[in-house]
Amino acid sequence: MPVTASRSPNPRRIVLLAGPSGSGKGELSRRSGLPVLPLDEFYRDHDAPGLPRRYGIVDWDDPSSWDAGAALEALTSLAHDGSAEVPVYSIAESRRLGTGRLDAGEAPLVIAEGIFAAELIAPLTAAGLLAEALVLRRPAPVVFALRLARDLREHRKPPLTLLRRGWSLARAQAADVTRWQAAGMRPTGLHQGTRWLQRLAGSAEAEQHHHHAPARLPVLEITAVCFLRDGAQGTEVLAVRKRGTGSYMQVGGKLEPGESARDAAVREVGEELGVSLDPAELAPLGEFEAVAANEPGTMVRSTVWTTGTPLPDPLEVRAELADHRWVRLDHPGSGARLAPLMVQHILPALRDRR
Structure with a gap:
């Protein structure tokens, strides 16, 4: 039963803003008037296993102390849905205190600011969501003074630790800015950056207002399996997220040349979950079409299956998958962005089948 979904509106795009700690990224973001996602909220808790250490404490300047996948997931939700569930992180306590909701409203752009912003350039570019990548460049003595005053005021860490860390960051600042530029970020000052962001927002808003739907998009043939x-609190379906993406979907993927949808489903489940499926256990749910979640300017047409094959507990995803979650059929919630195919077709079809 093929179904064609209406195309969703243009997603908001993301402006990445990096710069040394204390350089004024928050101030530049505030002056822009755009919604802001502080990437510091995605630090890992201090007792998470395997965190890097320096100065006798966790090295919070190392990207491995930060959850890039969760940040990308939140930005994907902001871009496509206009809101996202975001952690509330205490720098002073080095742990998450809860979650909050960030709404982008009608803004065409969202700023994501933090020292690890460059880590998101590649996945946001691949998803067609990157509008600009900026690095705030200011004199090292100014940044040192601003950072120390802020950190002492907020009691972020003991004063001696703040001084030691501050001197280290000041010595590394020039190299850090050079590295951010090499990653593709445009250097800017505070006032210049403010003017640039305001112009960029105006252009993005005009583009939204004058957008016309393009010609029919190319269609990608895939298969998907519902566990x-x-x-x-009721029936749940497995959803997975691929590395470098922010949307959750069913296990599955593209058909190889000459491969049937059923054979592709068996292969994908084996690669992504390590589970051997009996092809006879697959029951067709339907064939559906929707906007691709991770491939800009593309539709997907999917043959979707259900199976009663049990999964191991705990479940470990593999291959190109980053993580997984179980989604309630009746109340999928809004804590993560679900792929259009899942929201528009798979979940309704599963509910109707019961």
């Missing part, structure tokens, strides 16, 4: 389980 269901009885959760505490």
Whole structure:
């Protein structure tokens, strides 16, 4: 039963803003008037296993102390849905205190600011969501003074630790800015950056207002498999997220040349979950078409299957998958962005089948 979904509106685009700690990224973001996602909210808790250490504490300047996948997931939701669930992180306590909701409203751009912003250039570019990447460049003595005053005022760490870290960051600042530029970020000052962001926002808004739907998009043939389980609050379906992306979807993928949808489903489940499927266990749910979640300017046409094959507990995803979650059929929630194919077709079809 083929179904063609209406195309969703243009997503908001993301402006990445990096710069030394204390250089004024938050001030530049505030002056722009755009919604802001502080990337510091995605630091890992101080007791998470495997965190890097320096100065006798966790090295919070190392990207491995930060959850890039969660940040990308939130930005994808902001871009496509206009809101996202965001952690509330205490720098002083080095742990998450809870979550909050960030709404982008009607703004055509969202700023994501933090010292690890450059880590998101590649995945946002691949998703067609990157509008600009800026690095704030200011004199090292100014940044040192601003950072120390802020950190002492907010009691972020003991004073001696703040001084030691501050001197180290000041010595590394020139190399850090050079590295950010090499990653593709445009250097800017505070006032110049403010004017640039305001012009960029005006252009993006005009583009939204004058957008016309393009010709029919190319269609990618894929297959997907639904694993269901009885959760505490009702039936749940497995959703997975690929590395470098922010949307959750079903296990599956593209068909190889000459491969049937059923054979592709068996192969993908084996590669991504390490589970051997009996092809006879696959029951067709339908064939659906929707905007691709991770491939800009593309539609997907998917043959979707269900199976009663049990999954191992705990489940470990592999191959190109980054993580997974179980989604309630009746109340999918808004904590993560689900692929259009899942929202528009798969979840309704599963609900109708019960």
